[in-house]
Amino acid sequence: MDNTTNENYFINGKQKITPMDIGDRMEEAFLAYAMSVIVARALPDVRDGLKPVHRRILYTMYEKGLTPDKAYHKCADTVGSVLGSYHPHGDASVYDALVRLAQTFSMRYVLVDGQGNFGSVDGDPPAAYRYTEARMSKIATEMLTDIHKETVPFVPNYDDRLKEPAVLPSRFPNILVNGSIGIAVGMATNIPPHNLGEVIDGIHMLIQNPDCTMDELMTCIQGPDFPTGGIIMGRSGIRAAYGTGRGKITLRGQTHFEKVRGRESIVITEIPYMVNKARLVESIASLAKDKRIEGIYHIQDESSREGMRIVVELKKDANQQIVLNKLFSYTQLQDTVSVNMLALVDGEPKTLSLKQVLEHYLQFQVEVITNRTKFDLEKAKKRAHILQGFVVAIDYIDEVIAILRSSKTIPEGKARLIERFKEVDMSALLDRAQYDVEHYHLEHQIGLSEEQAEAIVQMRLGALTGMERQKVTDELYGLMQKITDLLDILADRSRIYQIIEDDLSEIRRKYGDVRRTQIEMVDGEVDIEDLIPVEDCVVTYTDSGYIKRIPADVYKSQRRGGRGVTGMKQREEDFVSELLISSSHANILFISNLGIMYKLKCYELPEGSKNARGTNIVNLLPLNQGEKIAAVLTTPDFDESKYVVMITRSGKIKRTALSAYKNVRKNGLIAIGLDEGDEIAAVRLTDGFNRLFVATRNGMAIRIDEQDVRPMSRSAHGVKAITLRDGDAVVSMAREREGASLLTVSENGYGRRTALDEYRMQSRGGLGLTNYKVDEEHGHVCGIKVVDETDDIMFISSDGVIIRVPCEQIRLMGRTAKGVRVMRVSEGQKVVAFTRAEAAQEEDMPAEETDAETVSDIEASESSINDENTSAEE
Template sequence: MDENQTIDQDRIMKVNIEEEMKSSYIDYSMSVIVARALPDVRDGFKPVHRRILYGMLGLGNTSDKPYKKCARVVGDVLGKYHPHGDISVYGALVRMGQEWNMRYKLVDGQGNFGSVDGDSPAAMRYTECRLSKMGEHIMDDIDKDTVDMVNNFDDTLKEPAVMPTMIPNLLVNGGNGIAVGMATNIPTHNLGEVIDGCCAYIDNPDIDIEGLMSYIPAPDFPTGAYIYGLDGVRSAYETGRGRIIMRAKAEIESDDHGDRIVVDEIPYGVNKQQLIEYIAELVKEGKLEGVSNVNDETGRQGMRIVVDVKRDANAKVVLNKLFKMTALQSSFSVNCIALVPNKNDHSLLRPKLLNLKECIGYFIDHRHEVTIRRTQFDLKKAHERAHILKGLIIACDNIDEVVHIIRASKTPAEAQANLEKRFNLDNIQSKAIVDMRLSQLTGLRMEQLHAEYEELMKRIEYLQ
C-alpha cells in the first residue's frame, strides 16, 4: 500500500448509516416544518408570503401607486430574501390575489390571475400587481421596531421574522400546507366576526369555545355556499380537527320549458369546469337520470351553472342526486396545525394542533407585544425630539447671546463647545442650534416651537 492510499484511509470516517439517515432526515423535516410548509400562528404566514409582502413594501409597490410587473416583484424577492425557484414565489403571489382562494386578497392583481375553472395564470412577465389595502395593514408599524428583524440568506439585508399584523390572518385567510409527517388545513373566516371574537377574548380571557362561537359561528368561505350542520365546525373549534360539510347554493326555477336547477355558489376548493364535465359524464354514462342538459352561464353578474331537468323527472330528486354524486356537496377537513413561539425565546418555533381559543390567544399575545414595542419606540422618539426642542427654546430665548457666541467661534465644533459651556447643553442640542436656520428666529416660528414642545409633553404623558 503506497503512502497516498494510507492518507485516503485516514480521511475516511466510518459512520453508522442508520444514525446518519436518522439525524439527516430529522434536520430536513424540521427545516420543511419550520421554514417552508406551516404558517406562523401570529401572522398566519409561511416565509414565502411574508417575504413577498415585505419585498413589495420595499419596492414601494403600495395600493396608492401604479401596478408593477409581477416579474419585477418575483425577481426582487428571489434576489433579496427567498433563494428558491421563481415558480414557488410567483405561485404564492398569484394565490394572494385570487378572490376564490383568499377570503380577503392581500395582493391586488391586474391581468390574468387564473380562474375558478382551474385555468393557470399568465406568465409573470405579463401580469402586474401591487399590495391591497389589507396587505398594507398587515405591515403597519413595521418600521417602529415592533417585530424582530433577522438576517436574510446571505446576511446582507434584514427581513421580518413575523409581521406586526393587526389582522388575525391565520383565521381570516386560513391556509394549507404539507410538511413532513404533518399537514395543515385551516378554513377562512369573516374578518368582522373574528375581530368580535378577539375583543370578547380580551374582555374575558376565560371565555370558552361555546362563548367564542357566539361571535365566530362558523368558517366563511370566499366562494360562498352553505355549511351543512355545525357538528364538524364545533369539533374543529374544540379540538383543531373536524370535517365541515359544504353544499352549493342551488335553486329550482320553473317556466314553460320545464324545471331547471340553477347553482350560483359552489363549495370552497371545487373546480367549476371539472364539476360541470363530471355531471355531463354521469348523464352520458346513465348514472344520473332526469338531466337533459348542463350549461355554464357564468358572466359578469356572477357564477351560474344551469342544469336542465327532463319534463318527466322530479327536480328535487335530481338535486339530491347531484349533492350525493358530485362535488356540489363536498367536505373540508380541518387540521389546524401552526407554528407556535416559545414563551421565553420567540425565535424558537414548534408545530402545535390548535383549537379556536388558542389561535385567538396567541394572536392577542402577539398584538400585545407589538403594541408595547411600538409605544416604546414612539416614546423614545418623542423624548429625543423634546430634548432637541428644549435646546432650541433656550437658544431662541437668548438669541442675541447665541448669535454672538457663534460669530465669535472659528469653527462649528468650537461654536458647539462654547454653547454647551454657556447654556449647559449637550452635543445633540448644541448641534441642533448651530444647524438652525435663520427663518426659525421669526416670532411665529418661536411660537410654533413652544406649541410643539407642549404637544410633545402631552403625547409623552399619554404614551407612558
C-alpha cells in the same frame, strides 16, 4: 464494513475515515430537512397567518411602494425582487404564491390587487408573470402598519446582505380571516377562511372576558366563511375543529329549482371551496351519460361576470329532489373540508383550538402595540430634548451668536456652548403652568448635550423670530403631553387592549362584509341547546340555596284562598325566597349579597319534581365564603336598550345598561357596589322609560320615574330611592304597565289590587305614601307586583306550598285596604314569594276542598277600606 464499529481509520498517521451508522445519519439529515420545510416553507405563523414566501412578497411590495394608491407594476419585476432579496428558491414558487394572494375564489380577502389573467375557478392557469401586473390590496396595508416602528423583529436574509421581518404586524387576525393550506413533511395544515367581522367580534369577547368558553366564542364566530359561499351542513364538524383543532366540515353548493326553457331545472349558483367548476360540470355530464344519475336532460354552464350559474335541465318525468340528492352524493357539489388548525408557535408546529389561536394573536398584538409605543416614546423624547435646546438658544440668542462668532471652528463653538450652558432652569424659560416637569418626565435643570449643541449650530436664522419661538414652545408642550400619554399606555395593559379594540373596530368598519357561507342544521345533529324544548319553567330558589326548575304547566290554576299544592320538601327552617317564570332557553342572572352577578342558562338548572328540594347553588356557581344569592333575574338576551335596576334594603337604587352584563365570567362580575351592612332587595329589567314602585316592609310605597335615576357603571353604589323610617326596609320593586294594577301581598296570605292612579308621582328620595296598614293579623308586606286581570299569580309559602290563582279573583280595592285572603298558610308559616304567570286553563277544585272562610274574609277586608292619608302622604 461493520456499521457498529467506533474505530477510526488512519492513513499515514492522519484520520481519513470515520465510520457511522448510515441509518442514524439518514435520520439526522431527514429531520433537518423536514424541519427546514416545516419552518421555512410550508406552515403559517400563528401571529400573521403567512408562510415565508407570502410574507416576503408583501414586504417586497411595501419596500417598492406598490401600495393601492400607486399604479400597477409588472409581476415579473416583483418576483425578481423577491428572489434577489429574500427568497432563495425558484421563480415559479414565488409567482404561484403571488397569484393565490390575488385570487378572489381562493382568498376571503385578497392581499394582492391583480390586473390581468390570474386564473379562474375553472382551473385555468394564470398568464405568465411578464404579462400580469399587481400591487398591494387596501387590506394588505393593514398587515404592514407601523412595521417601520420596530414593532416586529427583523432577521438576516439568506446571504446576510439585508434584513427581513420574521413576522408582519398583521393588525387583523389573518390566520383565521384568510386561512392557510400547506403540506409539510409528515404534517399538513388546512385552516379555513372566516368572516372578518365575526373574528373581530371574537377578539372583542376574548378581551372583555378572557375566561369565555368555546360556545360563547361561537356566538361571535359562527363557523368558516368561504369566498365561494356554499352551505355548511351541521355544526358538529365546526365544534370539533374549534374545540380540538381538527374536524371535518360538510360543504354543499348553493342550489335552487327554476324553470328554464320550459323545463324544470336545478340551478347551481355557488360551489364548495376549492372545487374546480369545469371538472364539476364534466363529472355531472359524465354521470348523466353513463345513466348513474337518471333524469338529467341537459347541463350548461352559464356563468358570467355577474356570477356563477350552472343549469341542470331535467327530463319531464324526473323528480327534482331525487336528482339533487344524487348530485350531492356522487359529485363534488357536496364536498368534505378537512380542518387541521396547525400553525407555528414560537417556531414549533402546534395544533390549536379556536381560542388558542385568538389568544396567541392577542398576545402578539399586545407586543406590537407595546413596541410601537416604546418607539414613539423614544422618538418624542429625542425631539423634546432638541426642542429644549432650541428654547435655550433662542432665549440667549445674543450670547449664542457671540460665542459662535468668536470660535475658530464649529467643534470649538459647540464645546463653548456646552461649557456656557452647563445648567439651565427650563421652567424659568417656559410657562410654569404648562411645563410640569414631574408630570411630563422632562428635565427641570438641563445642561446642553452634544446633540442639542449640534442642533443649535445648524439652526436657520429664520428660527430666531418670535413666531418661530412660539412654534418651538407649542411643539414642546404638545410633545410633553404625548410623552405622558405614551408612558400611561405602557403602564396600563387595559389601555393597550382598548387600542387593539379600537383599531380592529376601524378595520371592521372599512373592510367588513356580510357572511357568504350559510350554516344549516341537519337531521340527526343538533346543538345542545336545540335538544332542550322551549317551554315555560317555574324556577324556585330557597333561602338555604336550593334551586330547581319545573315545567310551569305542572301547577294548574286553582281558586283563590285555597291551600295549593306542595312545591317542594324542605329542611326545617328553609323557605323559598325567589320564584320566577322563565323560558328554558333564557339566561338566569344571579345577584349575590356581595353585589356579584353570575349567569346560567335556564336549562342548565336541575329539573325536579314538585316535591324535590333541588340542587344547592354552590354546586352550580363558584360562590365565595359567606356569599349567598340575593336576587334572581331572567332575560332572553342582552338588548342594549334595556336596563337593570337594583334596589337595596336601605333604599338605594341603581340603573345600569343590561349590555354591561353581557359577558359574565364563570367566577362572576361586579353588579353593584354595596355599603357595609346593605344588601339587594329587588332587581328588575326596564326599557329605560318605566315608572317604578318601591315598597317597604312596614307598608310604605313610592312611585318614581326611572329617568330620575341616571345610568351608572356596574360597580356604582346608586342613589337614594326612598327615605326609610327606623326599623323599616325595602322589600320589593315593580314596574308600571298600562292598564294594570298594583298587587300588594302580606306575609299572612292577604292581598289586594289597587289602581296605579292612587299612587301619585313623587320625586326620588321622598318618604312615599301609605300602601298597606300593617297589623298582627295580616302581617308585614311580603312584596308588590304590577298585574292585570289576564295574569295568574303563583304564591309560595315558607313551608314550600305553591298555589296558582287567577288575578281576576283578587278584588280591586283602595290603597289602604287590607285585601282578601289569597293563600291560607299554616300556623307559624308565611308567604315568602310570588310571581306573575300567563293565565292557565282553570281547573275547579272539589267543593269539599274550597275554603268556606273566603267570603267572610272578603267582606271583612272590604269594610276595612280607609282612604285617609297618613302624615307621610303629606
